[in-house]
Amino acid sequence: MKFNNIQVQEGKTTIVTINRPTKLNALNRETIQELHDAFKTLDKDKSVKVIIITGSGEKAFVAGADIAEFSDFSEKEGGKLAAKGQKLLFNFVENMKTPVIAAINGFALGGGLELAMACHFRVASDNAKMGLPEVSLGVIPGYGGTQRLPQLVGKGIAFEMIMTAGMIDAEKALAHGLVNYVVPQAELLPLCEKLAGKISNNSSVAIAYAIKAVNAGFSTNGDGFKEEIKAFGECFGTNDFKEGTTAFLEKRKANFE
Known part of the structure; x- marks a missing residue:
């Protein structure tokens, strides 16, 4: 599979890398569509047992959505943007038959954290920073963040994170149950691959x-x-x-x- 904004390393454990380093791997409409197309194909491939999704480089998993794409949208266009994104990617990933592990390296903000939360579980590098900063832009999380974050960390913590628009570090994310493990960045993919291997042994x-x-x-x-x-x-x-x-x-x- 060939794409403009993502790389797919196929195998029993397939690694999908969002590759927009100059934009800190921000999600634009093309990237969301490419991720959908890749995941849809991989979910049908019986040789693929586990998918790991990560971001290129050491700075960011996904630093958010590409704000320039929707800064002039109307109410109707904004609603359609959220509905289409949830259907194509976030809800799609959550309901895949193939387990998806998010390997969070660096920033996972806005749509990036929402994508990580749509995965079946998360592993973070020790330099990871997570948050939903949307209210600082006059909007709210639109890709499932207001629903999945309370499910993972509880209503009170979710309200605090959303209302303050602040970031939390990897250790706090671990304490809140937002991620399952925190490891040095060099150990991030190896641990995810080890976990994927254990999953692959099962039905x-x-x-x-x-x-x-x-x-x-x-x-x-x-x-x-x-x-x-x-x-x-x-x-x-x-x-x-x-x-x-x-x-x-x-x-x-x-x-x-």
Whole structure:
């Protein structure tokens, strides 16, 4: 796959790198579309077990949205921008069958933090800075930030971060539960790849069901318990369930196809 603003290193663990270093990897409409196209293709590829997304260079994961693209938008255009972005990328990533890990190197601000929060979990380098500065521009987070941040850190911390438009460092993000790990920058991708390797040893089919069930519990119109029961039952009809239980009884490692 060839793109203008992203690089895709394909493999069992595929690394997607947002590559706009002169813009601190800011998200513009073209980049959002390219990420959608890449993720859509990768999610259909059964050889891809885990996706890691990161930013090029050492300064930024994604430093925000490309403000120059929408600074003169009308109310209607602003609403359409948020709706399209959520559908194409942020909601899309959250509901993918393939696990997506955000490797946060440097700044993850505005749309960058929103993208990281849409991923299934996050690992940060020790120089990472995270925040939602939108209210300092007279707008609010529009790519799911007002919804996902409270789910991850709690309502009070989320309100503080959004209202102050301030940044928090990696250690505070870890304390708040916004990221799972903080490591030196040189260890960021190796740790993500190690975690991806552990995930890859398990059933991709079961993981896809688990993602769906967990997300249902956070959906306003979903029923997490009902979805879990449904998905649990459906697992019994898969080859992975047969292989996993047989391997357990035979005291050997499962070989999931």
